[in-house]
Amino acid sequence: MTKPLSEREIVLGILMDVTEHDVYSHIALGNVLAKYQYLDKKERAFITRVAEGTLEHMIEIDYILNQFSKVKVKKMKPVIRNILRSAVYQLKYMDSVPDSAVCNEAVKLAVKKGFGTLKGFVNGVLRNTARNLEQVEYPKEPRAFLSVKYSMPEWILELWLKEYDEDTVEKILADFQKEKPVTIRTNVSRINPEALEERLKSEGVSVKRHPYLPYAYEITGYDYLGDLRSFQEGLFAVQDISSMLVGEIAAPKEGNYIIDVCAAPGGKSIHLADKLNGTGQVKARDLTDYKVHLIRENIDRMQFDHISAEVMDASVLDENSVEKADIVIADLPCSGLGVLGRKTDLKYKTTLEQAEELAEIQKSILDVVWQYVKPGGTFVYSTCTINRAENMDNVHWFLEKHPEFILAPIQEHLCDALKDSVMNQGCLQLLPGVHESDGFFIAKFQRLE
Numbered sequence: 236m237t238k239p240l241s242e243r244e245i246v247l248g249i250l251m252d253v254t255e256h257d258v259y260s261h262i263a264l265g266n267v268l269a270k271y272q273y274l275d276k277k278e279r280a281f282i283t284r285v286a287e288g289t290l291e292h293m294i295e296i297d298y299i300l301n302q303f304s305k306v307k308v309k310k311m312k313p314v315i316r317n318i319l320r321s322a323v324y325q326l327k328y329m330d331s332v333p334d335s336a337v338c339n340e341a342v343k344l345a346v347k348k349g350f351g352t353l354k355g356f357v358n359g360v361l362r363n364t365a366r367n368l369e370q371v372e373y374p375k376e377p378r379a380f381l382s383v384k385y386s387m388p389e390w391i392l393e394l395w396l397k398e399y400d401e402d403t404v405e406k407i408l409a410d411f412q413k414e415k416p417v418t419i420r421t422n423v424s425r426i427n428p429e430a431l432e433e434r435l436k437s438e439g440v441s442v443k444r445h446p447y448l449p450y451a452y453e454i455t456g457y458d459y460l461g462d463l464r465s466f467q468e469g470l471f472a473v474q475d476i477s478s479m480l481v482g483e484i485a486a487p488k489e490g491n492y493i494i495d496v497c498a499a500p501g502g503k504s505i506h507l508a509d510k511l512n513g514t515g516q517v518k519a520r521d522l523t524d525y526k527v528h529l530i531r532e533n534i535d536r537m538q539f540d541h542i543s544a545e546v547m548d549a550s551v552l553d554e555n556s557v558e559k560a561d562i563v564i565a566d567l568p569c570s571g572l573g574v575l576g577r578k579t580d581l582k583y584k585t586t587l588e589q590a591e592e593l594a595e596i597q598k599s600i601l602d603v604v605w606q607y608v609k610p611g612g613t614f615v616y617s618t619c620t621i622n623r624a625e626n627m628d629n630v631h632w633f634l635e636k637h638p639e640f641i642l643a644p645i646q647e648h649l650c651d652a653l654k655d656s657v658m659n660q661g662c663l664q665l666l667p668g669v670h671e672s673d674g675f676f677i678a679k680f681q682r683l684e
Contacts, residue, residue, distance in 0.1 A: 410668030477675030573674020
């Protein structure tokens with residue numbers, strides 16, 4: 236029986252959603268994998284790899300296509316543009332797929348989508364590309380070369396090259412293009428790390444301990460995360476190591492009252508609840524009903540009763556919370572430039588102007604939520620970016636405006652491999668390719684008594 240949709244047609248749908256309809260790639264892909272659970276593991280892996288790979292390498296792919304097509308990529312019809320993009324990705328990065336099959340399947344898909352008159356164009360461009368792929372010449376100018384080679388917009392490179400040396404920037408870029416395992420955190424209130432490791436192995440999952448934290452693992456080899464009984468039972472949470480370090484650096488004590496002001500989907504809040512050993516209280520807040528629903532789903536799955544989620548705008552003062560919290564967590568909206576290895580399409584959707592606006596939004600939130608910290612309490616500010624304007628510059632701004640806070644030492648809460656990365660006493664900037672994590676920034680303040 237012929238399948239109603241081929242894997243390549245499903246990939247095309249994802250690419251159209253992301254590039255033409257402004258859907259985020261992780262949402263588009265997640266929706267597809269949930270919808271087509273009946274596909275076997277190999278087919279789902281093909282869809283994931285081609286969709287993610289095409290988006291990850293899109294600047295390079297468009298550069299290549301422009302070498303071999305008389306019609307430039309920007310002038311192509313969107314369906315044809317995305318059929319060609321996914322085909323060039325397969326030609327360049329998937330040796331297991333014969334070139335002839337890539338070309339033939341692309342032509343078939345163009346016809347199926349109602350572009351039969353363009354099948355000769357699709358066939359000609361792809362066969363020309365396949366014959367001459369090894370002869371493609373990349374730009375000579377260093378920044379343009381890095382942009383094409385690593386498919387990174389030049390404005391982002393310009394930003395980073397002002398802050399980091401070229402070698403470090405290339406390490407970051409190369410790391411973004413590496414395949415990443417999923418990182419998980421043991422729910423130590425329910426199971427110890429060693430027992431979780433054995434449980435995951437019994438479910439056919441490959442497990443590797445992360446070097447930074449004893450309860451963190453990298454997992455691979457499973458098909459659909461939601462099918463794992465250990466996940467359904469709340470024995471672990473999917474969370475990057477950098478996000479877990481927020482909980483370590485916050486260092487809660489039993490009985491603490493904690494407010495997480497931008498908490499969705501709840502990973503940090505639940506981690507802190509786990510660390511409270513059934514005592515104290517965590518208030519997880521976010522802006523919309525949808526985001527709070529995500530937090531509540533995770534709370535229910537992880538089975539904690541001393542954490543609650545509520546809708547609240549972090550930029551508006553909650554009078555009832557003033558000086559109530561032992562710890563306030565402010566993991567604030569940012570450009571996301573540290574997680575481009577996991578959310579590849581962010582680099583195409585974000586602009587310099589948006590990054591600058593987000594830095595100002597962070598200031599407006601910081602200027603409100605510090606008031607929730609008790610005298611002597613802890614205030615942790617974090618972002619998933621490596622843009623100085625959204626992290627260290629805001630730390631200096633905050634300390635200058637609020638002299639009742641000082642930076643608190645964090646080295647004691649870090650493993651030996653990270654101690655040397657601490658800057659300005661209470662700040663940690665994690666860089667992909669330099670550290671074994673996403674790009675992430677954490678600052679810890681203490682409010683004076």
